[in-house]
Amino acid sequence: MKKSDRTRQDILDATASSLATAGYTATTVKSIAETIGMQDASIYYHFSSKDELVGEVLDIGTARAVTAVDQALAELPDEHDPREALRVAIMAHAEAVLGGGDYPRANVRTFGQLPPDLTQRHRQGHRNYGHIWTRLIDDGVESGAFRGDLNRSVARLIIIGALCWAIEWFDAGEEVSAAEVGEHVFQMVVNGLSVGEQESRTVSA
Amino acid sequence: MKKSDRTRQDILDATASSLATAGYTATTVKSIAETIGMQDASIYYHFSSKDELVGEVLDIGTARAVTAVDQALAELPDEHDPREALRVAIMAHAEAVLGGGDYPRANVRTFGQLPPDLTQRHRQGHRNYGHIWTRLIDDGVESGAFRGDLNRSVARLIIIGALCWAIEWFDAGEEVSAAEVGEHVFQMVVNGLSVGEQESRTVSA
């Protein structure tokens, strides 16, 4: 029973790594088997199909991202600035997706490439993740720290978008770290690029 | 010679539409042929390969996006606020990618799904597009309108990321318009979510 668990884990790791870097289509059962020195048919002793395997990887990915953000928020003092809450959430997400392992990255990387079944399967997970951010923004607006003239759903999606798109150009080991990306997203989204005055603050919507 | 040009255009349109909604892998030569009522083999009279066809669609897409942004910037008065320049560029991009046709959307949608050849082929185009935004940010920083304590490349990619990711959730005809998305991105990225003071303005990087 030990051997099986270990190779099963190897398969999951190899799949996560491939999904994170090559995407869904380029991640073939054969290529997964090769990276761990197996025949492709052997994969099916541990998983009944490619999509079940991929689905499990994505489940782990969302779970890790949610845990990372939840944990970061839980470590905040009871009385905290909503800006600080949004900041630690952004940092946790950036670390998980850019600095962290392949699993959360696999999630973001394969977004929009998955077959309908898998997309459907992870809908609820994504929705739950979105709720975390909705709450952060709502808290800020209600406490008066954040502007109330913006659509909160759109604001949420813009923050997540800025973070998620980063994996398309982010290269670990380059001159920019995951923490720096997070810091920049926070600064731009909360404080803005503009200095001082901000006379252009009017939204037609 | 007329007939050929017309069907050629039909093929391009159908491909752009499919790429924009279904992505690269799900866009098969057969499915393209079906939507315009042809046999898949007939496609090869007009294009030598799938990737040449896709490449042409993507070329048109980048060209349209660049044109849209350039044109919007050209219509600005000679003396203008750098914030206003960034604003019209963001709005033009949002309109082109979200409100506009399938061609620019195909570009964004298939980003990260393309085979290496095609990715390579469009590298320069993407780089040129990035330069437009780099210049907008540089102008703002040099004129003192934008903060100088942020990495400009990262700032640029965050803006583009927020805009590009929007197509993953944006649905034309829903309650949010392309213009509203653009307006929100501008507001958040230039003015920030936060109200007033902004005491949290320090970057460790």
Place this chain on the structure above:
DNA sequence: GATTAAATCTAGTACGCACTAGAAAAGTCA
């Protein structure tokens, strides 16, 4: 209306993919 050129179709090939069946090997424990 006959001749030529352009455009499309029919019928296939080759290949990579996910996946299966059953034999072989490796591991487990008396």
Place this chain on the structure above:
DNA sequence: TGACTTTTCTAGTGCGTACTAGATTTAATC
């Protein structure tokens, strides 16, 4: 060691893909 179970391999199937060759139809020209 020997009997049994777990794990992996060999060898294959069927399907969808991009793509090709040559016949056939449609359009243009004189």
